[in-house]
Every structure is written in structure tokens, then in C-alpha cells.
Amino acid sequence: MTLTLFIYLLSLVCWLGGMVFFSIFSAPVIFRVLTRIDAGKVVSGIFPRYYLLGYIAGSIALVLALYFCVLRTGRLWWILSAVALTLALGLTVYAGAVLRPRIDAIHMVAEEQNPDAAHKAEFDRLHRLSVSLNGGVMVLNLLALLSTAAALSQQ
Secondary structure, eight states: OHHHHHHHHHHHHHHHHHHHIIIIIIHHHHHHHSOHHHHHHHHHHHHHHHHHHHHHHHHHHHHHHHHHHHHSSOHHHHHHHHHHHHHHHHHHHIIIIIIHHHHHHHHHHHTSSSOOHHHHHHHHHHHHHHHHHHHHHHHHHHHHHHHHHHHHHTO
């Protein structure tokens, strides 16, 4: 049981830690040091792995949270964790598999010297949505972590 709990916590903190590191440390530095076009290329190169981390770590955390719903005391807290992880994983899949390809498709047009206003507006809208989803996933991961702490404190 200790190994299973370790894997659950590791997957949750890798997912959340990766998001925090990228959003708070990496992306701002990349956009400060490089031109906007080059920074966009670098970030676009990072995103496939960024979302892959979310898919894998989120899936592992969700499966193990459901496992703990069945086997551990503090079931209500584990259910809350599983719900938060389900929502977070769903948002991550949407952002990575649906939104990111749309952003990538319009990104180059929006970054041209004299971009088409409609394309630029659409890129900005999709980018804001992506940032909002990312923030929501981080909050849901924090909720899952908090509910896990509550469940473990009941044992």
C-alpha cells in the first residue's frame, strides 16, 4: 500500500510541479529573453511533452485515487480527489488535443509582421482560454492534493 500511495503522490506532484515550473518560471523567462516569434516556437516545442506529462501523470493519479476510494478510509476525501482529478484530466486533454492544434494552426498567421486582425483576435482568444484552462487544472490539482492530505490525516 505504501508503494501505491507513493506512486499516486509522485504522479500528482510531478503533474502539478511541471505546470508550476513551466507557467511561473520557464515561460516568462523564455518570452523575456527571446523575441516573441522565437519564444512562441520554443513554447510550441515544449507543449507536446507538457501535455503528455499531464495525460500520463493525471491518468495514474486518477486511477489510484479511484483505487483508494474503494480501499482506504476517508472515502469522501478520496472521492473529492478523484472528481478533481477527473475534471483536471478532462481539461488537460481538451487543452492539449483540441485547443493546442487550433492555436498552432493559427499561431504563425497571428505572428506575421502585419497579421490579419481576425486571425490575431482568434489567436488571442484561444490563448486566453488555454491560460485559463491551465490555471483551472492547477487549482483542481491543488484541491486533489488538499483532499488527499485530509484523507490521510483521518488514518
